[in-house]
Amino acid sequence: MLNMRRRSLAAVATLTVLAPALPADEPLTMAGVLEAAAASDWRELDQSRALYLYLDSGVVVFELAPEFAPQHVDNVRKLVAGRYFDGLAILRSQDNYVAQWGDPAAGTAAARPLGEASHGLPPEFYRAKAGLEITPLDSTDAYAEAVGFVDGFPVGSDGERAWLAHCYGMLGAGRGNEPGSGSGAELYVVTGHAPRHLDRNVTLLGRTVHGIERLSVLPRGTAALGFYAEASEQVPVRRMRFGTELPENERIRLDLLRTDTASFERLVEARRDRREEWFLDPVGRIELCNVPLPVRAHVD
Amino acid sequence: MLNMRRRSLAAVATLTVLAPALPADEPLTMAGVLEAAAASDWRELDQSRALYLYLDSGVVVFELAPEFAPQHVDNVRKLVAGRYFDGLAILRSQDNYVAQWGDPAAGTAAARPLGEASHGLPPEFYRAKAGLEITPLDSTDAYAEAVGFVDGFPVGSDGERAWLAHCYGMLGAGRGNEPGSGSGAELYVVTGHAPRHLDRNVTLLGRTVHGIERLSVLPRGTAALGFYAEASEQVPVRRMRFGTELPENERIRLDLLRTDTASFERLVEARRDRREEWFLDPVGRIELCNVPLPVRAHVD
Numbered sequence: 001m002l003n004m005r006r007r008s009l010a011a012v013a014t015l016t017v018l019a020p021a022l023p024a025d026e027p028l029t030m031a032g033v034l035e036a037a038a039a040s041d042w043r044e045l046d047q048s049r050a051l052y053l054y055l056d057s058g059v060v061v062f063e064l065a066p067e068f069a070p071q072h073v074d075n076v077r078k079l080v081a082g083r084y085f086d087g088l089a090i091l092r093s094q095d096n097y098v099a100q101w102g103d104p105a106a107g108t109a110a111a112r113p114l115g116e117a118s119h120g121l122p123p124e125f126y127r128a129k130a131g132l133e134i135t136p137l138d139s140t141d142a143y144a145e146a147v148g149f150v151d152g153f154p155v156g157s158d159g160e161r162a163w164l165a166h167c168y169g170m171l172g173a174g175r176g177n178e179p180g181s182g183s184g185a186e187l188y189v190v191t192g193h194a195p196r197h198l199d200r201n202v203t204l205l206g207r208t209v210h211g212i213e214r215l216s217v218l219p220r221g222t223a224a225l226g227f228y229a230e231a232s233e234q235v236p237v238r239r240m241r242f243g244t245e246l247p248e249n250e251r252i253r254l255d256l257l258r259t260d261t262a263s264f265e266r267l268v269e270a271r272r273d274r275r276e277e278w279f280l281d282p283v284g285r286i287e288l289c290n291v292p293l294p295v296r297a298h299v300d
Numbered sequence: 301m302l303n304m305r306r307r308s309l310a311a312v313a314t315l316t317v318l319a320p321a322l323p324a325d326e327p328l329t330m331a332g333v334l335e336a337a338a339a340s341d342w343r344e345l346d347q348s349r350a351l352y353l354y355l356d357s358g359v360v361v362f363e364l365a366p367e368f369a370p371q372h373v374d375n376v377r378k379l380v381a382g383r384y385f386d387g388l389a390i391l392r393s394q395d396n397y398v399a400q401w402g403d404p405a406a407g408t409a410a411a412r413p414l415g416e417a418s419h420g421l422p423p424e425f426y427r428a429k430a431g432l433e434i435t436p437l438d439s440t441d442a443y444a445e446a447v448g449f450v451d452g453f454p455v456g457s458d459g460e461r462a463w464l465a466h467c468y469g470m471l472g473a474g475r476g477n478e479p480g481s482g483s484g485a486e487l488y489v490v491t492g493h494a495p496r497h498l499d500r501n502v503t504l505l506g507r508t509v510h511g512i513e514r515l516s517v518l519p520r521g522t523a524a525l526g527f528y529a530e531a532s533e534q535v536p537v538r539r540m541r542f543g544t545e546l547p548e549n550e551r552i553r554l555d556l557l558r559t560d561t562a563s564f565e566r567l568v569e570a571r572r573d574r575r576e577e578w579f580l581d582p583v584g585r586i587e588l589c590n591v592p593l594p595v596r597a598h599v600d
C-alpha cells in the first residue's frame with residue numbers, strides 16, 4: 001500500500017456487470033471480491049434520499065439514513081425545500097475531526113428563519129435494535145458491545161439499542177448542550193480519525209458517498225474548535241438539493257455494495273486477512289471504521 | 301464539541317507553568333488537567349530528534365522514535381545530512397489514508413543517489429517489549445492484545461513484542477514488497493482514520509508534533525492510491541533538517557506532555573469519562589488513537 005509501484009486497486013468504477021467468479025487459487029483481495037460480485041450485490045443510490053451539497057470546488061453527496069434518524073431526515077427535507085442552506089457557509093474545519101456548515105448568523109437577530117422546519121428535535125442518538133437487520137462484524141470494538149452494518153451504514157449496539165457509528169465520512173446534526181437542540185440546520189461530517197466518543201451523544205443521519213475530499217481538504221480554521229476566525233475564510237455553501245429535485249443529467253448515479261451479501265462478507269474477510277503480496281503479517285483483525293463500503297459509478 | 305458556542309478547549313499554548321491544582325468540584329476536563337499539570341509533567345522537544353519538513357505552505361515537525369526504529373532514524377539522519385530530500389516532492393495524498401513524499405524519479409536511472417545512506421534496511425516493524433516502560437491504556441483494542449504509550453508514542457503489544465501504532469499523524473518509511481526494501485528515503489504520514497492493519501507490516505519512526513494540517517489538506521491525487529497523476533501536481537519539498545542544524549531563532553520549541561505522569565493518567569480518564577456539559581452519555585471508553593498527546597509552545 002505504501003509503495004509507489006503497486007497495481008491499482010481503484011478500478012471499481014470500470015467493472016463490468018457480470019464479472020467472472022474468482023479463480024480458486026486467486027488471493028482474496030478487495031479488487032478480486034468486487035470483480036466477482038454479482039450485479040444483484042449492488043444497489044443503486046436512491047436519489048430521494050441522496051442529499052447534494054454544492055461547493056465552488058464541486059459537489060458532495062450524502063446518503064441519508066431515515067431508519068436511524070427519521071425526524072432529522074424529515075427536517076432536513078423541509079430545510080432543503082425552503083432553500084434554507086443556499087448561501088450559507090462552512091464555518092468550521094477542525095483538523096482530524098469535522099467540517100461543519102450552517103448559518104453564520106445563527107443565534108443572532110439576523111439568523112435565517114427555518115421556515116417550515118423545526119428549531120429543535122427530540123434526540124435520535126440511538127434507536128431500538130428490534131426491527132433492524134444487522135450484519136454483524138466479528139471485531140473487538142473499543143466503544144460498543146457489538147458492531148456491524150445496516151444497509152451500508154456502520155452501526156454499534158448493546159442489549160436493546162443500535163446507533164450509527166462516527167466513522168470517517170459520517171454526517172451528523174450539530175447541537176447545543178440541550179439534547180433537543182439539534183435540528184439539522186447545522187450539519188457536520190467526520191473528516192478525521194473516528195470520534196466514536198460522540199456515538200449516542202449526537203444524531204447521525206447519513207454518510208458521504210461521493211466527494212468527501214471536497215470537505216477533507218478544506219483549510220483548517222484557526223479559531224477555537226477549528227472555526228474560521230474571519231468571515232472571509234468561510235467557504236460558501238451554494239445550495240443543497242435532493243437528487244430527485246435535479247434534472248436527470250445532473251444526478252450522480254452510484255451503486256453501493258449491499259452489506260447483507262456474501263460478497264460483502266468476503267470483502268470483510270479479504271480486509272481482515274490481508275493476502276496481498278505486500279502484507280507480511282496478514283493482520284487477522286479488522287475494526288468497524290476500517291471496513292470499506294464500496295461505491296462505484298452506476299452500471300446500467 | 302459540535303456546537304458553535306462552546307468555550308475554547310484550545311488554549312494549551314498560553315498556559316502558565318505553575319497552574320493551580322484543580323478544585324475538587326471542577327469537572328475533570330482536558331483543559332482542567334492541562335492547567336493543573338506541573339512544569340515537570342512536560343518535556344521539551346529534543347531538537348536532535350526533531351525532524352523539520354519545509355513546504356511552501358509552512359513547516360511540519362516530527363519527533364523521531366529511535367527506541368523503535370534506530371536504523372531508520374539513523375538512515376534518515378544520513379539522508380538529511382546529504383541533503384537528499386531537498387527539492388524532492390510530495391507524490392501522493394490519498395484521502396483518509398496517507399501523504400507520502402520522496403524522489404519522483406525513484407526506481408529509474410535518474411533516481412537521486414542516497415549518498416552515505418542505505419538503500420534498504422532490516423525491518424523495524426516491532427521490537428522486544430523488554431526494556432520498554434509502557435504506560436498501559438485500559439482499552440479494548442481491535443488490533444493488539446494490549447496498548448499503551450512509550451515516551452509519547454502510541455504502542456501496541458503482544459506477548460514479547462511492542463510496536464508503534466498507526467494513529468493519525470504517525471510517520472512511516474514506505475517500502476516495496478520485500479521486507480528489507482524500506483530505507484526512509486520515502487516517507488509517509490497518516491492523514492486519516494488509523495490504518496492499524498499496517499502495524500507490524502511497515503516501519504514507523506516518529507510522529508507529527510507540529511503542522512500536520514500542512515499535509516492533511518493537500519489536494520488528493522487522482523491516480524491510483526492517491527498518487528498525483530501529473531508531475532505538475534506534486535508538491536515541492538523544499539528541504540528537511542534536524543532542529544539542531546537550525547539557527548536558534550528558526551527552531552520551533554515545543555513542550556510535550558509526558559505520558560508516564562499522573563497528569564497524563566488524569567487526561568486519559570478525562571477523555572474516557574466525558575464530563576463536559578455537552579456530553580449526555582459520558583462514554584466510559586476510549587481507544588488508543590483517540591487519546592490526545594498534548595503539545596504546547598515551549599514555556600521557559
